[in-house]
Amino acid sequence: MRRRIAAGNWKMNGMVADLAIVGEISAAAKAASCEVVLCLPATLIRAANNLVALPLGGQDCAAQEKGAFTGDISAPMLRDAGAGFVILGHSERRALHGESDAIVAAKVQAAWAAGLCAILCIGETEAQYRAGETLDVLAAQIAGSLPEGANARNTVIAYEPVWAIGTGLTPTVDEIARTHAFIRARLPDAGLSILYGGSVSPANAAQIFALADVDGGLVGGASLKSDSFIPIIHELEASA
Numbered sequence: 001m002r003r004r005i006a007a008g009n010w011k012m013n014g015m016v017a018d019l020a021i022v023g024e025i026s027a028a029a030k031a032a033s034c035e036v037v038l039c040l041p042a043t044l045i046r047a048a049n050n051l052v053a054l055p056l057g058g059q060d061c062a063a064q065e066k067g068a069f070t071g072d073i074s075a076p077m078l079r080d081a082g083a084g085f086v087i088l089g090h091s092e093r094r095a096l097h098g099e100s101d102a103i104v105a106a107k108v109q110a111a112w113a114a115g116l117c118a119i120l121c122i123g124e125t126e127a128q129y130r131a132g133e134t135l136d137v138l139a140a141q142i143a144g145s146l147p148e149g150a151n152a153r154n155t156v157i158a159y160e161p162v163w164a165i166g167t168g169l170t171p172t173v174d175e176i177a178r179t180h181a182f183i184r185a186r187l188p189d190a191g192l193s194i195l196y197g198g199s200v201s202p203a204n205a206a207q208i209f210a211l212a213d214v215d216g217g218l219v220g221g222a223s224l225k226s227d228s229f230i231p232i233i234h235e236l237e238a239s240a
């Protein structure tokens, strides 16, 4: 049985005043038959952890454990703040912060060493999608950014087509099914969960989560409000 996970990615959104939303999501998650994880800005993890029992995550970590890396946050620091997960290799980090596969792989190792579960993101750009390069890109990202030693406890894969993030566009269900099956065949452990991410909403969650190789979602915009994230959690439960 693979883990079924509804993960929220708040990106650079959220103030202490928004912790009420974390409380609402946590209340819904308590009764849920799937795992629910909220990846918050690092500034909110400690406060959220004091408030709720919900599993929390960061959205990036340094490859190094500590030292002269001004502005960076290490995996042990996330763990210390109460995180159990960390998103790594998100396309916004790859594009806006120049993170290569090698950098992402080093961060995954750092997350594992700190006892965090890495949510490793992979996905093609719109140009790569149009050029028919999706599967080649994903194979290269898996080979380059997933170190040896991944298992169902320490790693979750998130397939996020870059052109689907925050755009309201998604691949067709057939495309998602084919892509997830391709990814599954390239993972070292058949027990690893693969989440779909990119414009997941209450309206499209049911058909995406019904696919055999989709084990949940990584949800950006729709995770910022309980009245859109909670219905997505319910769709994941219903699809089991």
Ligand code: PGA
Pocket (backbone or CB within 6 Å): 009, 160, 164, 165, 166, 167, 197, 198, 199, 200, 218, 219, 220, 221, 222
């Ligand atoms: P979105 O973001 O749900 O707003 O498209 C997903 C993500 O970037 O993880």
